Amino acid sequence: MEGEGKYARELDVAVRVVHMVCALCQRVQDGLVSASSGQVTSKDDDSPVTIADWSVQATVRWILSDIFGDHNVSIVAEEDVQALSKPDSTDLLAAVVNTVNECLAEAPRYGLPTPDTPLETFQILEAIEGCNSSGGPTGRHWVLDPIDGTLGFVRGDQYAVALALIEDGKVMIGVLGCPNYPMKKELLNYPYRCHLALSKLSQPDPDTWETGCIIYAMRGSGKAWMQPLIYGDMKLEWPNSAREIHVSGIVDPALATFCESVERTNTNHSLTAGVAHSMGLRKQPLRVYSMVKYAAIARGDAEIFMKFARSGYKEKIWDHAAGVVIVEEAGGVVTDAGGRSLDFSRGVYLEGLDRGIVACSGPILLEKLIGAVYASWDSSNL
């Protein structure tokens, strides 16, 4: 099991807290999908943010600070309090305060501490603001994407909660909560809403893992693990049916599946189509929101992931850290398009990235993929 090693305590806490906030997210997503409007706010860059983004960030900060000590915890995370502090955001802020307190009240079921009294608004704002570290080459930094794939989240589709721990510039542990990624991989092939409609007709069955999963790994263990999400009144009992996961053994491009971003603003679909053609991939791309794509590679449900953002866009560490260590420990490889490892030591951004990010189930496919990127690059219109 994963219970040994320098980061055993951190991993245990990280897995528990991700389980807990996934339940929060599912409640909010159910509400969003059935509500008509008014629950999604736009940030200054026009990207969407919901009460779940802030609530997850505040909850994770409170738990990590309580367990490891406020002054020992540095967190690099996606959200700030700007939109939440506007004069017309009172209802939004009240909803966040409620959501965080509801979630923390459940903490003992996850083996986590709970506050003696509900947190006050200022404490919750402080917790969100307290995640403003910018990482760097030395020391320990937690990296959190409270909701990765916010578009998928608001559309009732795939999203992930991603928590990683970086020490001295290296990602040492990664946890991905994928509440809408059940055991059956076929379900990734069509919008999650369809599955949701079907599964609402019956109670989730833990043996078929219909409720989604948590995936995690510790650097150097050579292992990656998956647990089913708990639901209803269940208590998180370690090891919670954990099972080891591994990347796919497929090396023939004709049999390989590649996955990529849904939104064409986030990746260049015509470039990836050219690369796919050049390396002999035959299957249709699997377009999935969020870091669930890394989870798909680690679980062996897909063999290749590519992301080529438009030039000028800088990738953030919270969109990749957890996924990278999980894929690597599950037996896969993640590099930039020049075959170099991603550098998590340079702050909030993945500086020095050569064109884009690729992940493969192994070195044979990676070599072919990088060759195909070189062959396709000049004809792409980036």
Ligand SMILES: Nc1ncnc2c1ncn2[C@@H]1O[C@H](COP(=O)(O)OS(=O)(=O)O)[C@@H](OP(=O)(O)O)[C@H]1O
């Ligand atoms: N222009 C642009 N180019 C590239 N990447 C961008 C861009 N804008 C945003 N982002 C970041 O991409 C994150 C979502 O990536 P995905 O691969 O999951 O995309 S998609 O949702 O499937 O379309 C997304 O994460 P979330 O904000 O957590 O959803 C962003 O951090």
Ligand SMILES: [Mg+2]
């Ligand atoms: Mg993200």
